[in-house]
Amino acid sequence: MRRLIAAFAAVSLVAACSNEGGGGAEGDTAAAYPEENITFVVPFSAGGPTDTVTRMIADPMAKALGGKIVVQNVEGAGGTVAAGQVAQAEPDGYTVLMHHIGMSTAPALYKDLGYQPLEDFATVGLVTEVPMTLVARNDFPPSTLADLTAYVKANSDKVSLANAGIGAASHLCGLLFQSTAGVKLQEVPYQGTGPALTDLVGGQVDFMCDQTTNTTGQITAKKVKAYAVTTPERVKSLPDVPTTAEGGMPELQVSVWHGLYVPAGTPPEIVTKLSEALKTALADQAVIDQMAKLGTAPVEAADATPDAHRAYLDEQIKTWAKVIADAGVKAS
Ligand code: MLT
Numbered sequence: 001m002r003r004l005i006a007a008f009a010a011v012s013l014v015a016a017c018s019n020e021g022g023g024g025a026e027g028d029t030a031a032a033y034p035e036e037n038i039t040f041v042v043p044f045s046a047g048g049p050t051d052t053v054t055r056m057i058a059d060p061m062a063k064a065l066g067g068k069i070v071v072q073n074v075e076g077a078g079g080t081v082a083a084g085q086v087a088q089a090e091p092d093g094y095t096v097l098m099h100h101i102g103m104s105t106a107p108a109l110y111k112d113l114g115y116q117p118l119e120d121f122a123t124v125g126l127v128t129e130v131p132m133t134l135v136a137r138n139d140f141p142p143s144t145l146a147d148l149t150a151y152v153k154a155n156s157d158k159v160s161l162a163n164a165g166i167g168a169a170s171h172l173c174g175l176l177f178q179s180t181a182g183v184k185l186q187e188v189p190y191q192g193t194g195p196a197l198t199d200l201v202g203g204q205v206d207f208m209c210d211q212t213t214n215t216t217g218q219i220t221a222k223k224v225k226a227y228a229v230t231t232p233e234r235v236k237s238l239p240d241v242p243t244t245a246e247g248g249m250p251e252l253q254v255s256v257w258h259g260l261y262v263p264a265g266t267p268p269e270i271v272t273k274l275s276e277a278l279k280t281a282l283a284d285q286a287v288i289d290q291m292a293k294l295g296t297a298p299v300e301a302a303d304a305t306p307d308a309h310r311a312y313l314d315e316q317i318k319t320w321a322k323v324i325a326d327a328g329v330k331a332s
Pocket of ligand 1: 044045048049050051100102163164167168169170171191192193194
């Protein structure tokens, strides 16, 4: 019996070790995560819409994880510079990318992207889907969306259209506006729509399509002209701004979904911890109120999950590849 018990104890110990052994170190690391600051990488300028959404959830997520999150802005090439960096980062959960619809458009817009969204990243969960607005400098002549369409048709060689680089949401919306209006405008790229909006308020550029999380303040302060929101319904925080459909351009429908990503190979337990913390942040009343003030809302909890996010990313990559091809836009 004693030998048997000893043998059994030995076996269970081995079993325990093997359970531990395989995932032992990894299991411990995941259990102890986070042990250092987590960096949230934002692929556009500070103060812009993606930065704003990231900073809304960073603190409540850090609290839920029992750690600290620092936000780092890595600008360039419509968000692909930051995505490329995170794809190469250590898959240890300490480098997290916040990206948006740009993750799904980049494969169709960049020949040598340097990463594959579905292969090189693990999805953590969707965050929010932000409506866009067509806005212009205050002294821009057109008053309505119909006037704007006529004006840009008559002055297409003179009108400047700001965006945050090829593949950015503002670029994509600008593409859709131009192909719907049947015009080609002078595109003025920035590292983010934060600085672009500053120049729009200053009158250095004429027109832009940008997210309500960036434009709401300037629209309600009457610092810029707003022609339309790109969603089927008006946005509660901007009750006086008509929809594109009301303005005679029903085809122009786009909103900017956002999600969190980690490098592929990040331990699933850590991805789960991040996803759970994301859900906690999105259920936080202060986050809900901040998002509502800026015209958006958290996604449903079921969408703040790795699988739901991955399925949506896959579908969006296919959707935008076709739209971009149909719009005759070539990858650069
Ligand atoms: C930003 O944060 O600057 C925007 O998301 C850029 C864009 O995609 O238009």
